[in-house]
Amino acid sequence: MHILKLIKKLIIFIFFTCIICYVGLNIYALIIPKLNITNNGTYYLYDNQDNLVYQGSSTSKWVNLEDINDNLKNAVISIEDKKFYEHHGFDLLRIIKAMSNNIKNGHIVQGASTITQQLVKNLYLDFDTSWKRKIKEAFLTIIVEIQYDKDDILEAYLNTINYGNGNYGVSNASMYYFNKDVKDITLEEAIILAGIPKSPNKYNPVSNKEEAMKRSMVVATSLLNNNFITKDEYDNLDLENVYIYGKVNEQHLQMLMYYQDAVYHELESLGISKKALEEGMLKIYTNLDMAKQSALEEKILLNMEGEKDLQVASVIVDPESGKIEALTGGLDYGKSEFNRAISSKRQVGSTMKAFLYYAALENNLTSSSLFKSEFTIFNTADKQTYAPINYGNKYANKDITMAAAIAFSDNIYAVKTNLFLGVNELVNVAKLTGIKEELPAIPSLCLGTKEINMLDFATGYATLASGGYKKDLYFIRKIEDNNGKIIYTKDEKKSLVLNPNYVYILNELLSNTTNSVFKDYTTATASTIASKLSRKYAIKTGTTATDHWVVGYNTDDLMLAWIGYDDNKELEKNYSYLTKNIWADTMEEIQKDKNDNWYDTPKDVVGVILDAISGNPTNDVKKATIFYYLKGSEPIN
Numbered sequence: 001m002h003i004l005k006l007i008k009k010l011i012i013f014i015f016f017t018c019i020i021c022y023v024g025l026n027i028y029a030l031i032i033p034k035l036n037i038t039n040n041g042t043y044y045l046y047d048n049q050d051n052l053v054y055q056g057s058s059t060s061k062w063v064n065l066e067d068i069n070d071n072l073k074n075a076v077i078s079i080e081d082k083k084f085y086e087h088h089g090f091d092l093l094r095i096i097k098a099m100s101n102n103i104k105n106g107h108i109v110q111g112a113s114t115i116t117q118q119l120v121k122n123l124y125l126d127f128d129t130s131w132k133r134k135i136k137e138a139f140l141t142i143i144v145e146i147q148y149d150k151d152d153i154l155e156a157y158l159n160t161i162n163y164g165n166g167n168y169g170v171s172n173a174s175m176y177y178f179n180k181d182v183k184d185i186t187l188e189e190a191i192i193l194a195g196i197p198k199s200p201n202k203y204n205p206v207s208n209k210e211e212a213m214k215r216s217m218v219v220a221t222s223l224l225n226n227n228f229i230t231k232d233e234y235d236n237l238d239l240e241n242v243y244i245y246g247k248v249n250e251q252h253l254q255m256l257m258y259y260q261d262a263v264y265h266e267l268e269s270l271g272i273s274k275k276a277l278e279e280g281m282l283k284i285y286t287n288l289d290m291a292k293q294s295a296l297e298e299k300i301l302l303n304m305e306g307e308k309d310l311q312v313a314s315v316i317v318d319p320e321s322g323k324i325e326a327l328t329g330g331l332d333y334g335k336s337e338f339n340r341a342i343s344s345k346r347q348v349g350s351t352m353k354a355f356l357y358y359a360a361l362e363n364n365l366t367s368s369s370l371f372k373s374e375f376t377i378f379n380t381a382d383k384q385t386y387a388p389i390n391y392g393n394k395y396a397n398k399d400i401t402m403a404a405a406i407a408f409s410d411n412i413y414a415v416k417t418n419l420f421l422g423v424n425e426l427v428n429v430a431k432l433t434g435i436k437e438e439l440p441a442i443p444s445l446c447l448g449t450k451e452i453n454m455l456d457f458a459t460g461y462a463t464l465a466s467g468g469y470k471k472d473l474y475f476i477r478k479i480e481d482n483n484g485k486i487i488y489t490k491d492e493k494k495s496l497v498l499n500p501n502y503v504y505i506l507n508e509l510l511s512n513t514t515n516s517v518f519k520d521y522t523t524a525t526a527s528t529i530a531s532k533l534s535r536k537y538a539i540k541t542g543t544t545a546t547d548h549w550v551v552g553y554n555t556d557d558l559m560l561a562w563i564g565y566d567d568n569k570e571l572e573k574n575y576s577y578l579t580k581n582i583w584a585d586t587m588e589e590i591q592k593d594k595n596d597n598w599y600d601t602p603k604d605v606v607g608v609i610l611d612a613i614s615g616n617p618t619n620d621v622k623k624a625t626i627f628y629y630l631k632g633s634e635p636i637n
Contacts, residue, residue: 037123037148037156045260047288048325048477054260063171063182065155071187072170074228075194076158079219081115082226085150117141119157163193164200164207165246165257165334176334177205179245187233188216188242195219206246206334213239246334255297258329259288261339263475270476270488282487283480287323292316292590296326299585303578304331304563310575311566313340314582315458316590317558319465321492322473324455338566345437345451346564349542350409350525351549352426352448354464354510355433357406359425360417361502367509367627368615368635370399371416373521378415378443386443388415391543396521401615403627406509407518409525409541411447418446432497433463434470448542457551458560464506465538465553467599468498501602505628510538517612517625526550528577529584535596537587541580545570550583555597559587601628608634 045054065073077084113121120140144153163173170193174182178189185193195215196203205212216239224234246254263286272282300312316326329339338344360369373396378386388411395412396404405413418426423441430439436459437452439445455473463470471494479488512518514530514537524530525541535554542549547564548571561583564571601607607626611618615635618624627634 037119037144037152043282043284045263045288046283046285047290048286048323049290050285051290053256053286053288053290062159062169065151065158067183068155068158068170069183069185069190071190072182072185072193073154073158075190075219075223077115077154078222078226078228079194080118080197082222084115084154087114114141115157116144116153119153119160120144122157122160122162161197162200163196164204165337177244177246178242186242187229188237188239191216191219191223191237191239192242201337205242205244207336209244254332254334255300255328255330256293257333257337258339258341259286259293259327259475261329261337262324262327262342265339265342266475272479272488282482283484285477285479286475287318287325287477288475289316289325292326295589296328296586299589300328300331300582303581303585307331307578309565309569310563310578311336311340312561312563312582313344313454314559314561314586315341315454316586317458317462317465317473319462319553319555319558322462322471322494323477324473324475336566340562340566341454343453345453346547346562347448347450347544348452348457349448349544349547349549350411350414351457351540351542351551352430352446352450353406353409353414354506354540354551355429355435355460356414356418356421356426356446357402357509358464358498358502358506359421359429360402361505362429362499363421363425364633365402365417365420366629366633367403367505368401368610370401370615371405371413371420372396372398373400373405373410373412374398376412376416378419380443386415388412388444388447390522392522394522396613400520400613401610401627403509403512403615403625404518404520404613406540407512407515407524407612408520408522409513414446415443418443429498430460432470433460434497435460448544454560454562458558461551461553461560462558463498464503465555465558466494468496468500468503469494470497471495501604501630504599504602504605505630507538507599508626508628510540511536512612512625513539513541515612515625517623520613526552526580529580532581532584532588534588535591536598539583541576543573543576547571548576548579550579552583552587554591555599556594557587557590559583561586604631605629606631606634610635 044052047053117137120137159169162168165176167173167176170182173193173196174180174185177193178185192205192212195212195218198215202208203212203215220234220237223229224231263284296314296316300314304310304312312328312331314328315324317324327341329341329343330336373390375389375395376387380386390411391409400410400413423443423445426446427439427441435452436456437450439450459473462473471492474490476488477490478486481487513524513526514533515524516527516530518524526539537552537554539550539552546568547562549560549562551560553559561579563575563579605628607628609624610616610627611623612625613623615627
């Protein structure tokens with residue numbers, strides 16, 4: 001009897017405590033400033049001409065509830081929170097049912113978050129599962145329910161939810177998936193949209209149409225069961241034949257989101273987290289050059305038409321300043337959001353040789369230094385053997401010049417040079433130029449066997465393309481808050497880390513990859529695109545079984561292009577033409593209105609006309625080219 005009285009008192013205590021807390025929360029919610037659920041996360045992205053490229057709340061354009069199609073509102077409520085207009089932020093019966101199902105299955109199979117809870121999570125909270133976060137979520141959910149009516153909450157939810165492929169909010173999503181204003185979409189289109197937020201990557205119809213259709217049928221069944229549509233409407237649904245538009249942004253560039261992703265990545269490195277970005281109103285001024293971005297995408301799509309599964313990454317940099325002006329991390333952001341330019345590492349192949357030959361020049365080898373190109377088995381320091389081969393198993397079987405070795409990308413010459421210098425020299429030069437990747441001091445490093453990230457690698461090449469000056473590559477010029485106050489400005493710093501004389505000689509050597517006089521046991525590696533080029537470039541190609549690269553530049557632009565498969569499947573050998581054509585077509589397009597700008601010859605560098613292959617004096621113009629030397633190191637005829 002005593003226990004029953006105690007329980008009764010405890011229940012009464014809890015009841016009145018809950019009432020007091022609820023009343024207190026209501027008073028608190030009415031006293032404090034209203035939580036902002038209409039403008040949260042508004043930010044603006046500008047290109048290098050200060051033209052607005054993207055804007056919105058987490059990239060969404062805000063649309064009023066009355067301008068949203070009723071079918072979509074019904075579908076969202078039906079599948080996400082059918083008692084939305086009845087509860088006060090929490091659906092207790094749904095919570096109990098979800099807990100029961102999860103306990104029965106031994107793991108989480110059902111959630112119970114209401115639309116209000118999801119809105120709170122999207123706007124104010126991280127997505128961890130700690131109790132502290134859950135308590136905060138509950139507290140904010142009650143506050144929002146007190147401060148706003150249901151229509152306001154639903155409007156905010158529909159304008160901020162993630163619909164996949166970089167689209168937040170129903171307006172952007174409707175334009176992206178169907179090329180329609182959200183008020184004009186059909187019942188089928190509304191059903192497809194409503195199904196996406198549960199798992200935006202899995203259920204959007206561009207990335208995974210099959211799964212999107214399965215999810216759409218779940219939404220349709222929910223609409224029927226909750227009496228939002230009739231049995232006749234359900235039976236006549238034609239989801240499979242809905243046309244999916246699948247393009248984003250006003251420029252209709254399917255790769256532009258990769259650049260935007262890279263901008264957000266840099267924001268985090270500057271200490272501005274995604275959460276901070278979503279809580280403020282920021283103007284982000286980038287180095288994006290829309291003309292270069294458009295040219296890059298156009299030439300990639302033109303050259304890779306019909307290719308399946310093959311991926312691409314590319315970046316265009318102003319070598320003088322380090323500004324990243326265009327970028328793609330894949331062929332189509334709508335189908336794969338993985339940004340290969342900033343998030344992956346790939347074998348760089350023979351493009352690594354540029355750093356090797358700078359080291360060689362700095363260590364008293366010259367453009368005409370000779371090594372024999374022949375099949376060679378090397379004995380390494382760890383008492384192992386190493387037997388690299390030339391592309392196609394072709395060898396000169398005679399001495400060739402450094403100039404020829406670069407033009408032909410001779411692997412034997414490169415490994416001999418690496419061992420002659422000492423394997424630490426290549427590592428040291430790569431580090432000097434700004435490459436951060438940990439590089440092993442091994443004989444094969446010069447053949448690009450190490451995987452390096454594209455932007456990391458581009459930093460090293462930008463040092464070569466700028467005459468020896470190392471600088472940070474960057475996307476963001478400045479950031480302003482909503483009052484126009486500048487809260488960040490990029491401080492362009494550069495330091496001279498390489499000898500400009502040797503950099504000039506190296507750049508001249510790299511220009512020979514399209515020089516027709518380099519023809520012997522093989523041809524110059526970029527000779528197939530020579531006819532496309534109207535000006536002088538330093539170019540290095542790189543080919544491995546799984547990765548094809550082209551890196552090239554002059555004083556105005558540096559461009560890196562890569563193709564390969566995400567699963568490291570071997571590439572067909574002739575695929576190297578794809579990378580070369582993408583590089584050549586893009587560079588010629590972005591340089592068409594510029595002068596043929598090349599590097600000024602330093603006063604301490606001299607040129608001597610010699611035979612391209614042997615390095616001997618010659619009068620045969622079909623075999624001769626200019627070799628450059630530091631004064632005093634040139635051969636005496």
